[in-house]
Amino acid sequence: MGSPLAQAPAPEKAEASQFDSTTAKKQWKVILTRFSRHRAALFGLVLFVILVLFAFFGGLLWQHSYTDLGFRRYLPPSADHPFGTDSLGGDMVAQIIRGTQFSLQIAMVVALVSTVIGVVLGALAGYLRGWVDALISRFIDLLLIIPSLVIAAVLVRSSFVATISGGSNWLVVAVYLGLIGWLSIARVIRGMVLSLREKEFVEAARALGASTWRIVFRHILPNTIDVIIVNATLAIAQAVLLEAALSFIGLGVQSPDTSLGLMISLNKNELTLHPWLFFLPFVFIVLISLAVNFIGDGLRDAFDPRQKRVKA
Template identity: 50%
Template sequence: MSDLQAPTSAATPPSADPPTDAPDTAAHGQLRLVLARFVRHRMAMTSLAVFVLTVLFAFAGPLLWAWDHTVHREILPNQPPSWDHPFGTTNAGHDVLGQLMRGTQQTIKVALTVSVLATAFGAVWGAVAGYYRGWVDAVMMRTVDVLMVVPLLVAVAAIGGNVRGGTTWWVVALIIALFSWTTIARVVRGVVLSLREQEFVEAARAAGASDARIILRHLLPNAAGPVIVAATLLIATAILLEASMSFLGFGIQAPDISLGLMIDNARTAAFTRPWLFYPPGLFIVLICLTINFIGDGLRDALDPRQTMVRR
């Protein structure tokens, strides 16, 4: 009888707790997917390589080149390109290559500073407006609408012309950032309006999370994709604004130099001494194009609905 007796209980597998690193694994998997999409975007990768080389030219080049952006008595004025001065010299005795390195460096510093400041402020502004809605949203977004109506170049030029110390690059960056955050605020507000009703936000409220924690820890990270793309494109906008301000005489001024100021100084030599006029203009176009293609690649990589990547 004992041989025919069925077992009273089936063997149960050993209990296994769910892995504690599951969220991290999912996040790493998503990051790898984004990186794979970005790497497959040929124009974005090519543009990234060109932009990195431009940054090295601007920041490492002055350490290796014999001449800086200032006037040197040893330099013969108004000389065409040569082995000693590949981009020629100016009437005052500047080495144009040294000026180009310094001008690219200052322009990139202004653009990156504007992108960081405007993105941070605009993202928080848009997230607060989208989260609270109602009269808070109305007041905050009407402020954005008023600032967007004001011509951006006119506003930054007017302030730059009346601010003492406006010739330094960081003051120029602050002035541009003051009027450049509105687009990012509208983008983030639209994303937060769709996210605030999601289950993870309701769960955070039920757990007793404060509004500030929900905005900073839950809503803004989930809006990172559009924010990163907008911040990347803002770099190109800041470069053009800084060049325009310097060209009009309201941006970085001598004895410092920027790409826009180089164009302004050589505007009468476009046909007689093209080595003074065209290199800074080409660098402005090159940087803006590479940034736009990088932003295009980031947009495709971060879009969860993207199934194919343009090559």
């Protein structure tokens, strides 16, 4: 049986591990404190949670379904139909619930796809430099010249989409929007990695024989988590607006799927006679964008130690 002294961890390692854990907890506590004191961010967070609950659980509680089309057409807002009815006799509350759900789903997928692509390509460009950096940077510059709405329209309406969508294309639209939404975050991550690759901890990992992937994903990218989180959050708001614009011109989500942008497009001719059909989905788009942007501003202030407006 070994001695207790032999089984105990080395004092230096134990102290270092405890220090790292304590430091990380203190950092996250400071971040949460800063965020909690950001009133606009808290308002945005509460509003976003309400919108998510409304979109994904509202249909379970609301008395009417989006498939119920037997009501009188163009009923104005009333006690039984707070948002009125549409041109098909459908309850607008149920339609808004369904449209908000699809818009949020699209935005989440876009944020995920664009963040993953942007972080990986930006990190590789910044760390490897040379021809890899030149190739990725020139490709980004080329795509930035062309308006994103034009690229999205071409991709979404391609014959490939028509082949694989099978009459349901919201996921395809989301993935394609994600494929063009990574440009800004890639440039930001590239700039940060260019600076971090010269730090002592990266030189030490390189001297110990760590592979490129290990250095990038285990040592460098964890130090950019604040930028990644903020940009991923803001990508949600950008995706909602871009999808709405695409659907408004008839090149985005198509029936039987729906979205807030598609609802605006379908009711654009009702603006003067039945304005609630146009303005209600528009208001929800604005609310989602405002909520996410407020959250993004709060996260940026919380992660940035140079911020003086909110004291920890």
